[in-house]
Amino acid sequence: MIARLGIIGFGNIASTLFDVLARDGRARFEAVSVLCPPGMVDAAKTALADRAAALADEVSFHESVDAYLATSPDLTIECAVHQVVRETVPEILKAGCETIIVSIGALADDATTAALQDAAAAGRTRVALVSGAIGGIDALAAARLAGIEEVIYTGRKPPHAWTGTPAEEILDLASLAEEAVFFSGTARAAATQYPKNANVAATLALAGVGFDRTRVRLIADPAATGNTHEYEVRSASVNYTIRLEGKASPDNPKTSVSTVYSVAREVLNRIAPLSI
Template sequence: MKVALIGNGSIAKIVTQFCAEQRDRYNVVGALGLSKDKASVGPHAVVYTFEEFLAFAPDLVVECAGHSAVAAYAVPLIERGIDQIIVSTGSLADVDLFNAIQAAMRKTQAKVKLPAGALPGIDALSSAKLAGLTRVTLRSAKPPEAWKGTPAEGLHNLQAIRAPLVIFSGSAREAAMMYPKNANVAATAALAGIGFQGTKVELIADPRLACNTHHIEAAGKFGSMALTINANPSPYNPKTSHIAALSIMRLLENETSGIII
């Protein structure tokens, strides 16, 4: 399978390593990057225009770049009938982009595949949805410094936080729009479960934490669930949970395996 990457960072590096270990199944044919991405994370070439990227003729594109990349390339890929994995799921909180993706998909057979990312229980949540969910809540806690460069920095003195502090409480849509780099998990929970408005999110700065912690609770006809993940950071990017890259590898496994799980 010919895999092309959008992005040239920590997730791209881990996915590239995985594909190299499974050469008989995956061939990373190239990556699309920004001009700052001078060196490739693997033996493949990095290009800087969408036209050059399309020349790689991939079977599957893996977006591991950010919201701007989804906004720029998701629809054009669908229009060309190319399947894609989108890890920057928070981008789909943008109603216009989401509707454009849906509209484009009505015209081609191309699929958009969303990995669980850093969130546990996405399989259970999306199954439970089919019988009806009444409540989904997500609490995402990170060390205070992880909230630098977000609206929380303007509201609180992050360095002075000595006890867990709720820095945001609202819908998954608001979380994904206000905290685009930190709330992909909120969007993934929303897309798997009861949507962006119905999913309630709390974002927390917790000085006791050394890693990112996500706690998801759901209730409905299926029963109830409560799951917590203490997610270690990527060895290449402290802001990204290592399991986000692993969840892409799981989708790649399912692309080429006889048994899908």
């Protein structure tokens, strides 16, 4: 059970998560603690204070990991960026606090993965990876035990969702008239080059055949109304194809709003007497 909830970050995912948990009504904590970058406490309070107050009477905001850990969170949810996963999460794990990671693409770096595993072992805790915007991860992870031949993932989003990424150097996103494949390669390359857009590819890689054997295509499509994730699996136990048409977050088109609900499900499963 979770009595004291902690979260890293105060952006769109964090704020929407608090709203979802409050609306559900089952989540009520002794305390909620927020870890934010130095100099950003006021901004974090503006974004999250009222939302957090709907979940706990005790709400606090912190700039340092030490101050954050002093609040004794039972569970930390990382809703930040890859750099935070590399530089901050290991310290939290070493302190014995289980951590849910949303920025799964950070694990495309083998050194980061090893550091997280070592830190979790040292703290006698674990890292939890949520499925995020994709589905069927249970089937994929089970198929890995039988032997997987291939996993091919295709990510399709409207052109504006790729703004601020290397896709801008390949395509004229503003005037794109038809769909265009601008990336074809490994999940490792996709997660590294498109860190805010390819967490799904990283999730599939970790559940399946790894970052270097998972094949990825990324598409900008002016006809797309949301973020579409499709992948095909061929294995010794099951062959299947999944296609999900996720709704883009209204505040951040790079993020599928289903990611937030995936995290909320993980939290609620920790506090419910029956979980699924």
